[in-house]
Amino acid sequence: MSPVIPIRSDIxxxxxxxxxxxxxxxxxxxxxxxxxxxxxxxxxxxFFLVVGSRTCAHLIQSAAGVMIFAxxxxxxxIIDERDLAGLADANEELDKVVNQLLARRPEIKLLFLxxxxxxxxxxxxxxxxxxxxSAQHSPLVRVLNYSGSGIETTxxxxxxxxxxxxVPEMPQTPANAPQELxxxxxxxxxVEDQFVRILNHMGIERVRFxxxxxxxxxxxxxxxxxxxxxxxxxxxTARLLQARGASLLAAPFPLGIEGTTAWLQSAxxxxxxxxxxxxxxxxxxxxRAEASLARAKLHLDGKRIFFFPDSQLEIPLARFLSRELxxxxxxxxxxxxxxxxxxxxxxxxxxxxxxxxxxxxxxQLDRCxxxxxxxxxxxxxxxxxxxxxxxxxKWAIELVFTPIQGYxxxxxxxxxxxxxxxxxxxxxx
Amino acid sequence: xxxxxxxxxxxxxxGAMRVATAMEEVHYVLHAPQGDTYADLLFTMIERLxxxxxxxxxxFQARDLGRDTAELFKTAAxxxxxxxxxxxxxVGSSCTAELIQDDPGGLxxxxxxxxxxxxxxxxxxxxxxxxxxxxxxxxxxRNLALPKDTAxxxxxxxxxxNILGPTALGFRHRDDxxxxxxxxxxxxxxxxxxxxxxxxxxxxxxxxxxDFNVVLYPEIAxxxxxxxxxxxxxxxxxxxxxxxxATCEFVREVAQLAGIDPVxxxxxATSRAAWYTRSVDSTYLTNKRVFVFGDATHAVAAARVAAQxxxxxxxxxxxxxxxxxxxxRDAAALYGVEALISDDYLEIEACIAKLNxxxxxxxxxxxxxxxxxxxxxxVISAPVHVQDFPAxxxxxxxxxxxxxxxxxxxxxxxxxxxxxxxxMFRGDAEFHENAAPSxxxxxxxxxxxxxxxNVVPLTQAEQTTAATSETIAVSAWDAGAEKELKKIPFxxxxxxxxxxxxxxLERGVKLxxxxxxxxxxxxxxxx
Numbered sequence: 001m002s003p004v005i006p007i008r009s010d011i012x013x014x015x016x017x018x019x020x021x022x023x024x025x026x027x028x029x030x031x032x033x034x035x036x037x038x039x040x041x042x043x044x045x046x047f048f049l050v051v052g053s054r055t056c057a058h059l060i061q062s063a064a065g066v067m068i069f070a071x072x073x074x075x076x077x078i079i080d081e082r083d084l085a086g087l088a089d090a091n092e093e094l095d096k097v098v099n100q101l102l103a104r105r106p107e108i109k110l111l112f113l114x115x116x117x118x119x120x121x122x123x124x125x126x127x128x129x130x131x132x133x134s135a136q137h138s139p140l141v142r143v144l145n146y147s148g149s150g151i152e153t154t155x156x157x158x159x160x161x162x163x164x165x166x167v168p169e170m171p172q173t174p175a176n177a178p179q180e181l182x183x184x185x186x187x188x189x190x191v192e193d194q195f196v197r198i199l200n201h202m203g204i205e206r207v208r209f210x211x212x213x214x215x216x217x218x219x220x221x222x223x224x225x226x227x228x229x230x231x232x233x234x235x236x237t238a239r240l241l242q243a244r245g246a247s248l249l250a251a252p253f254p255l256g257i258e259g260t261t262a263w264l265q266s267a268x269x270x271x272x273x274x275x276x277x278x279x280x281x282x283x284x285x286x287x288r289a290e291a292s293l294a295r296a297k298l299h300l301d302g303k304r305i306f307f308f309p310d311s312q313l314e315i316p317l318a319r320f321l322s323r324e325l326x327x328x329x330x331x332x333x334x335x336x337x338x339x340x341x342x343x344x345x346x347x348x349x350x351x352x353x354x355x356x357x358x359x360x361x362x363x364q365l366d367r368c369x370x371x372x373x374x375x376x377x378x379x380x381x382x383x384x385x386x387x388x389x390x391x392x393x394k395w396a397i398e399l400v401f402t403p404i405q406g407y408x409x410x411x412x413x414x415x416x417x418x419x420x421x422x423x424x425x426x427x428x429x
Numbered sequence: 430x431x432x433x434x435x436x437x438x439x440x441x442x443x444g445a446m447r448v449a450t451a452m453e454e455v456h457y458v459l460h461a462p463q464g465d466t467y468a469d470l471l472f473t474m475i476e477r478l479x480x481x482x483x484x485x486x487x488x489f490q491a492r493d494l495g496r497d498t499a500e501l502f503k504t505a506a507x508x509x510x511x512x513x514x515x516x517x518x519x520v521g522s523s524c525t526a527e528l529i530q531d532d533p534g535g536l537x538x539x540x541x542x543x544x545x546x547x548x549x550x551x552x553x554x555x556x557x558x559x560x561x562x563x564x565x566x567x568x569x570x571r572n573l574a575l576p577k578d579t580a581x582x583x584x585x586x587x588x589x590x591n592i593l594g595p596t597a598l599g600f601r602h603r604d605d606x607x608x609x610x611x612x613x614x615x616x617x618x619x620x621x622x623x624x625x626x627x628x629x630x631x632x633x634x635x636x637x638x639x640d641f642n643v644v645l646y647p648e649i650a651x652x653x654x655x656x657x658x659x660x661x662x663x664x665x666x667x668x669x670x671x672x673x674x675a676t677c678e679f680v681r682e683v684a685q686l687a688g689i690d691p692v693x694x695x696x697x698a699t700s701r702a703a704w705y706t707r708s709v710d711s712t713y714l715t716n717k718r719v720f721v722f723g724d725a726t727h728a729v730a731a732a733r734v735a736a737q738x739x740x741x742x743x744x745x746x747x748x749x750x751x752x753x754x755x756x757x758r759d760a761a762a763l764y765g766v767e768a769l770i771s772d773d774y775l776e777i778e779a780c781i782a783k784l785n786x787x788x789x790x791x792x793x794x795x796x797x798x799x800x801x802x803x804x805x806x807x808v809i810s811a812p813v814h815v816q817d818f819p820a821x822x823x824x825x826x827x828x829x830x831x832x833x834x835x836x837x838x839x840x841x842x843x844x845x846x847x848x849x850x851x852x853m854f855r856g857d858a859e860f861h862e863n864a865a866p867s868x869x870x871x872x873x874x875x876x877x878x879x880x881x882x883n884v885v886p887l888t889q890a891e892q893t894t895a896a897t898s899e900t901i902a903v904s905a906w907d908a909g910a911e912k913e914l915k916k917i918p919f920x921x922x923x924x925x926x927x928x929x930x931x932x933x934l935e936r937g938v939k940l941x942x943x944x945x946x947x948x949x950x951x952x953x954x955x956x
Contacts, residue, residue: 031464150464
């Protein structure tokens with residue numbers, strides 16, 4: 001299927017065959033609705049309407065409400081008693097809410113009906129509602145549906161579900177179209193621009209990003225499409241794109257110099273770029289990144305780090321921190337492990353790394369306290385309490401909100417980890 | 430279904446969490462899906478607590494729904510008892526768990542734990558956060574409070590009270606409590622128990638030892654105070670000590686309940702705000718049009734301060750607390766306005782746009798509205814965000830609270846000199862009539878951009894005046910009047926435009942000229 005990228009011989013098998021500790025218990029994670037917080041900024045003419053309870057509305061505003069919005073691009077249709085008792089036809093109610101919303105916001109081009117735990121449990125058929133409303137409001141507004149419920153999705157999986165819902169809408173590429181590279185997963189605008197420059201430099205001209213910045217910018221897909229995943233949490237989106245004929249390039253994720261090089265290399269190999277051309281495109285940014293990582297390594301080398309599960313970015317981050325900055329991995333927790341997408345990453349992890357999938361937060365906290373790591377990567381529910389216990393933490397959500405991919409962000413990514421340590425030193429002094 | 434861009438209150442189980450987190454030695458086992466742990470962040474991030482909230486969630490997932498979620502709950506309850514050894518436990522459901530109907534109370538009874546277990550019935554699809562907090566506190570009081578133990582009563586001859594209402598995640602509860610505790614101690618009253626904040630189940634048990642109750646936040650503590658009054662004959666205070674005069678009234682009420690001399694108690698009572706509002710610098714605040722919205726307690730108190738102490742004109746008052754609608758209606762009657770009882774953000778936005786106030790006193794949500802409309806805004810009530818859990822001492826209650834209110838409400842308004850100069854000279858490149866107050870960094874006011882009158886070009890205007898037979902809905906503005914209107918500073922321009930249009934409409938004037946504008950001005954300044 002996809003070409004295999006050359007892995008350096010000293011990597012051996014890494015963690016390829018490691019069986020992670022799988023735990024069940026209280027999970028201190030976000031639900032997929034949280035994805036709305038960054039997706040609404042990425043796709044600028046889309047609106048996210050959660051169909052759920054007051055809890056769902058409260059979640060989103062607690063996360064995003066610190067910004068003062070003149071016009072928020074998300075909202076909640078709150079299910080009430082009448083909907084539950086079947087007194088009100090839920091579909092009619094939903095239509096009413098959508099009409100009210102679209103009347104207020106005529107500039108919206110794409111509306112997502114986002115499923116939640118309550119709407120899933122009462123089996124409200126949002127996909128039918130989406131196609132009904134789409135027909136009604138076409139061609140001005142397209143209406144799509146995905147689930148961001150906690151019972152089905154964890155944090156970044158909300159983006160996966162959102163993008164997956166857009167796949168059937170993507171136009172088919174013509175049969176004789178030239179090869180095109182589609183980079184999948186939300187990236188900061190500045191990162192997208194950098195990747196385009198590097199890829200163009202090596203002669204890959206046809207590059208698109210999914211999701212696009214505006215809902216109308218359709219990304220076509222077909223057998224001539226090569227997919228490069230920019231984010232590790234896109235299992236369903238990748239599956240659907242592959243079902244449309246696109247082929248997935250095996251690669252680690254573009255974090256750090258090594259990850260970015262291997263990621264770009266995988267595209268270069270697929271597009272037949274010569275080694276010389278590849279080198280000339282990546283040598284300058286690599287050199288810049290090396291300099292900035294060298295500075296960060298002074299702080300991080302030998303420091304022991306512990307990852308709580310959050311976004312599925314943990315394994316690529318652990319790989320970067322251990323191989324390029326010399327950190328020691330105590331435990332790498334991930335909410336969900338997709339073996340195929342993570343295969344290259346796992347091979348690059350140091351042998352014997354302790355991996356865990358899922359969570360029993362109290363037991364994991366016990367392990368963490370017993371080990372007294374130099375740094376803990378965890379969610380905001382745990383960060384301040386652990387700081388109060390004297391541990392240094394890096395709150396994980398920031399890694400999803402910050403440009404961290406590519407060469408020119410390698411230093412910034414390392415900085416995210418050096419900063420809490422530097423701060424602790426400064427305040428102690 | 431209701432379209433909600435912003436919600437004023439969280440679900441009721443968040444209210445229960447606020448009570449549990451405020452207290453010590455209490456644990457809350459919440460049947461809830463994965464993801465509902467977001468609520469921990471409210472406490473660890475917004476309030477910046479150093480501990481995890483004492484809440485265990487079952488965090489069930491889709492695959493659990495096919496299996497035994499009840500067993501999941503029992504395991505979670507048993508394990509959290511063993512791990513945290515609380516002195517009392519709360520159990521309940523979140524909105525999704527309510528749908529699957531596992532009955533946490535019954536399940537927990539079967540576990541036979543050697544501590545009191547309070548089962549919470551919080552209907553998530555009908556009730557909200559404050560109701561949840563009130564109900565949780567009430568259930569705790571009902572289940573744990575013991576009759577007065579005369580033998581154990583301490584020797585103190587001083588009158589004793591409980592302070593009821595402060596919780597975790599309450600708007601300025603931390604500093605209000607400090608301020609009121611100081612005030613009460615100063616006038617010679619002992620504090621028996623503060624609850625829920627800092628109270629243990631043992632403290633709840635000895636609530637009856639007090640002579641009376643001080644209720645700071647009726648939304649949370651009224652229900653419990655009424656129960657304590659019925660069962661233990663403890664009277665409770667009704668005055669909310671927000672603002673200088675309300676604080677004085679509160680002191681008199683407390684002194685009466687405690688049987689001490691109110692005059693002596695009030696001897697040293699003063700706030701700087703009482704003088705600041707009288708100083709001539711504050712004269713320009715007179716009749717500033719203010720819209721007040723928040724929980725009922727803060728809205729009513731703020732309207733009183735605005736009208737009686739700041740000299741503002743209250744043009745609207747409202748609350749999202751339906752349970753206290755009557756109190757707000759009564760207050761609205763005082764100011765001759767209609768109360769807005771609603772939790773529909775869009776309705777409140779429409780109301781503010783219509784009333785066109787010069788200042789909005791509201792919640793975090795009103796800040797969104799005020800930004801959209803370009804109106805100055807100060808926060809007086811929850812919901813609030815992280816910036817309203819400040820490090821510095823910032824009570825709303827008591828005499829220091831009155832000082833804080835004065836500073837924070839006047840701050841967003843344009844200062845007097847700038848307001849005068851803008852009224853005199855127009856077209857300044859920096860201090861122009863559409864600019865935001867310069868002490869806030871300037872910028873252009875959104876409202877002044879949107880605020881365009883319904884203008885007709887001059888040629889068409891002549892035709893319009895000719896045709897007088899048809900009835901009119903909105904009068905048109907001629908270009909001269911429109912230009913004159915623009916000379917009015919933005920913060921009163923909307924009001925002037927509306928008044929002029931109303932004046933024109935009532936008199937059947939189809940085209941508003943500069944003359945109409947001034948006639949209307951003269952007319953409304955008489956009334």
